[in-house]
Amino acid sequence: MNTGNIQSQHLLGLKSLTREEIESILAQATVFKEVFNRSVKKLPTLNNKVFVSLFYENSTRTRASFDMAIRMLGAGSINFSVQTSSVNKGETLIDTVRNLESLGIDGIIVRHPMGGVPALIADHVKVPVINAGDGFNEHPTQALLDLFTMIEEKGYIEGKKVAIIGDILHSRVARSNIWALTKLGANVIVCGPPSLIPIGVENMGVTVTNKVEEAIEDADFVNVLRVQFERQKGNFFPSTREYYREYGITPQRLKRAKDDVIIMHPGPMNRGVEISTEVADGPYNVILEQVTNGVAVRMAVLYMLMSRKTTI
Amino acid sequence: MNLHLINATIVNPTGQQTGDILIQEGKITQVGKHIAAPDAEVHDCHNALVFPGFIDMHVHLREPGEEEKETLSTGLSAAVHGGITAVCSMPNTKPAIDNEVFVKFLIDKAWEINKARLYPAGSITKGLKGEELSEMVSMLRVGAVAFSDDGFPVENMQVLRRALQYIQPFNKPLILHCEDKALASDGAMNESETSTVLGLPGIHAVSEEASIAQSIEVAKYFGRIHIAHVSTAGSVELIRFAKQRGIAVTAETAPHYFTLTESSVEGYNTSAKMNPPLRSEIDRRAIIEGLRDGTIDAIATDHAPHAVDDKHVEFNNAKFGIVGLETAVMLTMEILVHREGFSLEQIAKLWSAAPAHILGVSGGELKVGAIADLTVIDPSYTWTVEPNRFFSKSKNTPFTGFQGKGAAIMTIVNGQIKWEAKNGR
Numbered sequence: 001m002n003t004g005n006i007q008s009q010h011l012l013g014l015k016s017l018t019r020e021e022i023e024s025i026l027a028q029a030t031v032f033k034e035v036f037n038r039s040v041k042k043l044p045t046l047n048n049k050v051f052v053s054l055f056y057e058n059s060t061r062t063r064a065s066f067d068m069a070i071r072m073l074g075a076g077s078i079n080f081s082v083q084t085s086s087v088n089k090g091e092t093l094i095d096t097v098r099n100l101e102s103l104g105i106d107g108i109i110v111r112h113p114m115g116g117v118p119a120l121i122a123d124h125v126k127v128p129v130i131n132a133g134d135g136f137n138e139h140p141t142q143a144l145l146d147l148f149t150m151i152e153e154k155g156y157i158e159g160k161k162v163a164i165i166g167d168i169l170h171s172r173v174a175r176s177n178i179w180a181l182t183k184l185g186a187n188v189i190v191c192g193p194p195s196l197i198p199i200g201v202e203n204m205g206v207t208v209t210n211k212v213e214e215a216i217e218d219a220d221f222v223n224v225l226r227v228q229f230e231r232q233k234g235n236f237f238p239s240t241r242e243y244y245r246e247y248g249i250t251p252q253r254l255k256r257a258k259d260d261v262i263i264m265h266p267g268p269m270n271r272g273v274e275i276s277t278e279v280a281d282g283p284y285n286v287i288l289e290q291v292t293n294g295v296a297v298r299m300a301v302l303y304m305l306m307s308r309k310t311t312i
Numbered sequence: 313m314n315l316h317l318i319n320a321t322i323v324n325p326t327g328q329q330t331g332d333i334l335i336q337e338g339k340i341t342q343v344g345k346h347i348a349a350p351d352a353e354v355h356d357c358h359n360a361l362v363f364p365g366f367i368d369m370h371v372h373l374r375e376p377g378e379e380e381k382e383t384l385s386t387g388l389s390a391a392v393h394g395g396i397t398a399v400c401s402m403p404n405t406k407p408a409i410d411n412e413v414f415v416k417f418l419i420d421k422a423w424e425i426n427k428a429r430l431y432p433a434g435s436i437t438k439g440l441k442g443e444e445l446s447e448m449v450s451m452l453r454v455g456a457v458a459f460s461d462d463g464f465p466v467e468n469m470q471v472l473r474r475a476l477q478y479i480q481p482f483n484k485p486l487i488l489h490c491e492d493k494a495l496a497s498d499g500a501m502n503e504s505e506t507s508t509v510l511g512l513p514g515i516h517a518v519s520e521e522a523s524i525a526q527s528i529e530v531a532k533y534f535g536r537i538h539i540a541h542v543s544t545a546g547s548v549e550l551i552r553f554a555k556q557r558g559i560a561v562t563a564e565t566a567p568h569y570f571t572l573t574e575s576s577v578e579g580y581n582t583s584a585k586m587n588p589p590l591r592s593e594i595d596r597r598a599i600i601e602g603l604r605d606g607t608i609d610a611i612a613t614d615h616a617p618h619a620v621d622d623k624h625v626e627f628n629n630a631k632f633g634i635v636g637l638e639t640a641v642m643l644t645m646e647i648l649v650h651r652e653g654f655s656l657e658q659i660a661k662l663w664s665a666a667p668a669h670i671l672g673v674s675g676g677e678l679k680v681g682a683i684a685d686l687t688v689i690d691p692s693y694t695w696t697v698e699p700n701r702f703f704s705k706s707k708n709t710p711f712t713g714f715q716g717k718g719a720a721i722m723t724i725v726n727g728q729i730k731w732e733a734k735n736g737r
Contacts (some may be wrong), residue, residue: 015509092621092624092625093625093626094624094625112626114626114627114628114629115510115511115512115580115627115628116510116511116512116580116626116627117626119579119580120580120625120626120627134511135511135512135513135628136511136512136513137510137511137512138511172511175508175511198507198508199503199504199505199507199508199514200504200505200506200508200509201505201508203505204508204509
């Protein structure tokens with residue numbers, strides 16, 4: 001199956017991708033998801049390739065998901081985290097990635113607490129750089145797996161109402177979702193307390209509300225963002241209790257959505273903060289399916305970046 | 313050697329004239345047509361503008377402590393290369409300039425270097441900590457011209473009140489870096505749609521404005537303040553209103569705030585990272601209008617040299633600040649004169665008379681008896697910024713490749729040519 005191509009050498013974010021590029025990644029992921037249904041789960045597609053996972057921030061599922069995707073493509077990976085690295089010895093980020101490149105690795109998967117770091121790395125290495133989450137900026141593979149799941153559930157995205165609820169200000173998942181969903185023609189509404197809504201987000205093609213009922217009304221998808229407990233200390237809201245009362249996704253509130261509304265969450269969930277247990281475990285949640293799809297989407301990204309005809 | 317500038321367009325804050333200037337023993341001794349001075353060195357200033365020396369009242373020269381970024385020698389050389397005849401150095405060196413020994417050290421060393429004049433600012437509080445007052449009077453006795461905790465706000469209004477009261481008999485300005493640190497938080501650029509799109513933590517305009525408003529209210533009762541590096545439309549409005557109310561407040565802005573906007577940060581460009589940050593186009597327009605109507609009294613560069621390693625890192629981790637001494641004249645001429653139609657008299661005021669007046673130092677007018685500090689500018693010389701030609705030790709500028717019209721072609725300090733362009737420039 002010809003799944004098209006992507007122009008960029010790196011996957012830094014969805015901001016800079018076209019609708020066609022996003023769709024071609026999702027199409028490739030469909031092919032890879034079929035592999036899951038086979039008894040032998042490994043493809044020799046990227047034999048002998050070695051990726052490094054460079055994580056400057058904690059992660060369980062994204063890191064494991066990339067590892068899984070790498071293995072399924074027959075490639076290998078080196079995990080590298082700040083706790084065990086020379087970063088603590090004062091090495092700069094740029095020196096670190098140049099050293100890794102000199103080891104002969106074929107691609108860098110990076111997560112970092114600061115926005116723009118994957119772009120900085122991409123400026124200093126020749127191998128593909130894949131953003132696994134940078135600050136508040138982007139988490140492109142998370143948004144791709146969200147879109148993949150949406151299409152799997154409802155067939156298409158164009159015209160669907162997607163509510164993104166929670167801490168939009170500090171959310172790279174929200175930003176990547178907004179960039180991709182608006183390109184694919186979704187009707188996106190973001191909702192949260194005004195202290196957690198970033199300035200100018202309405203100019204990114206979304207509707208903004210702080211009434212959770214309005215956000216949920218007739219929604220096809222509700223993407224519930226994790227609300228970090230630490231934000232309470234920054235006075236973005238007074239307590240998780242009040243947050244839950246005003247913005248928590250409960251069965252009662254969900255009655256306003258479409259009957260077949262799909263509930264999504266990038267994880268890890270805070271039950272009783274942004275989402276009630278009844279909803280988290282309810283009939284239309286696809287939260288675990290999202291995790292499975294994450295592997296297929298990351299396989300697609302790795303495969304497409306590595307098989308791209310480079311100009312080097 | 314006496315200097316005889318002929319055929320010059322002599323620009324003063326009060327008007328222009330064409331003619332000659334004779335300089336003898338560090339002083340201007342004659343201004344007029346066809347001066348006869350047979351023993352003086354003649355410089356034909358045909359097509360050039362001769363201004364009273366430009367005084368940059370806000371620079372960081374990094375010595376002592378961070379000589380890898382700049383030294384007094386490289387900084388004062390960069391100044392004259394950029395057409396600046398005098399600078400006021402901020403005291404946030406390592407250690408901070410918070411006693412008379414350090415002030416004396418700077419003055420003596422600058423004297424030996426013999427390039428631009430150095431007017432040191434001492435700190436308002438010991439170690440710039442915002443707690444205990446520095447010995448400001450001891451520092452002014454040895455030559456400090458102003459006091460500032462620049463780099464940090466004086467956040468405690470009681471400290472600001474006491475500092476203003478204490479220094480009041482000496483009529484020296486307190487130069488305030490107005491920033492509410494809690495509001496600014498860990499921001500790295502202007503908080504706006506651009507920071508939302510880039511996913512960077514923002515520094516909201518209110519962090520500057522709230523602090524200015526508070527400082528103005530203290531100044532209303534207790535003394536004179538000078539607001540450093542004004543960057544927002546709201547700040548301009550606050551200062552305009554304060555002046556209408558008769559409060560003793562003056563202000564400066566930097567060339568980057570009237571030239572660039574936050575869009576320069578796109579691509580995570582650490583060369584465009586400074587504090588306060590580049591703001592919106594609305595703010596940039598308001599800064600220009602504030603300069604035009606005199607709300608903002610002076611232009612100063614906030615020259616802030618940083619080593620390559622300080623900028624070649626994650627955007628959030630990059631140091632705040634850009635160099636400015638060697639691009640200031642071109643940006644002023646290109647943006648304010650050529651594009652915005654500012655008069656040359658206004659430029660003489662913004663770059664010379666106003667800073668001289670605020671700091672209480674010589675300069676600001678070309679007249680008989682004045683000190684012979686002069687900035688000679690070719691207003692039509694077009695050039696492109698190339699940081700490797702800077703005399704400054706640091707090259708951290710967002711203006712690489714920026715092209716504009718206007719260049720300093722001769723810098724005279726104390727009657728001596730400290731820098732002169734060769735090859736027709």
